[in-house]
Amino acid sequence: MRSRESAALSRTRRARREDLIAAAIQVISQDGYGAASLERIAREAGTSKGNALYHFSSKEELYQAVATTLFETGAAYMAERLRAAGTPAERLRTYLESNLRFITLNAAHVGATQRILQNSTTVQVIEVEDAAAPLRRLLQSGQDSGEFGAFDPEITALSIRAAIDMAAFLFLRHPDLDVEHYISETVALFLRAVQPAPAPSASASASAP
Template sequence: MRPDHQPDGQVKRSFIEEARRAQIVACAVEVIAEVGYGQASLARIAQRAGISKGVISYHFSGKEELIQEVAAYVVAKARGHMRPHIEAAPDPAGRLRAFIESNLDFIGTHPHELRALADILINARDGNGAPLSDPSGQSGAIQSLERILRQGQQAGQFRPFNTRVMAASVRAALDAVSGQLIADPDLDLPAYATDLIDLFERATRAESGTTS
């Protein structure tokens, strides 16, 4: 038996059902971080949660739906961590700096979530063997960066450039940190953030005398 659907297509769940789903997702994060996506079976996740595999099957149609939910959970948590820092910045240049700095801070302070999401991005496949469609919300992150970059150009803080190319470059540079940190847990993230911020400030900065 699955939760009922409302007329708008949204699933109607009770507080207890939402709490159980959150517990399952949290346990899935821990298991994937520890043993990897390939070994993170529903049975193993259920064992970590102290429930039967059937309970997971009640709340999720299968591993693919659960993994999509895990990825969405990590992305939402990262955005919640980053948003206050970005919104507090006084101008587009500050928002770009805050985007990079807060993203790396999240990576450093949430190692289990980082490892789980990185493994999902590399290994997760749908029922047809194809990679899951944008599980990390990559397109949304690039659009957010593009908005910041366009605002900076409009304000005269940033030089003219293709905002999609620059946004994708920033996102790729940040995504690369995850793999490096997994390989080298002692990576100096604050220093890395400083250098990355300097790199993109130099890449986006308007020439002297052109700012308004």
């Protein structure tokens, strides 16, 4: 009996935390970072500031949960799709598409997290180098198999991460942007960049001095 009650209580607490996270995203998206007091967020969630402090010890802890939830949800979204990809080229395509697609599907959460990171000195996120590490390994595996050409995996991985991070700003600031075209062009650009250089044609070799 107690275990069922405990499980029900845990589910209720988790739901309340999720409500507060969603409310923080909504308030920051609508009114901006400066207007997002804990009292305002609690009101948006249909609860009191005291109840909000029961679930989060401070506004900064709530903001940390907003950022952490975004990265964890994004990682799970990508992992599910990457498992179905086979070759390095397929994995790179899936990596790009799933990242960019996740941004479009979670624009408000991405925007709220960006504002938090721009203003908070305590919220911690994955560093760019850590985020790029799996991508760097993917690119290296493509080179090792001969499917990809010669390039610096570190620089290329960081360039891909920069393009994805910039997309988050572009999608939010340009609501009329054709995101499908943006995604397809970005994917095509980097898939071309990693391809091996074409072998010289017979005619070119014959005309060489």
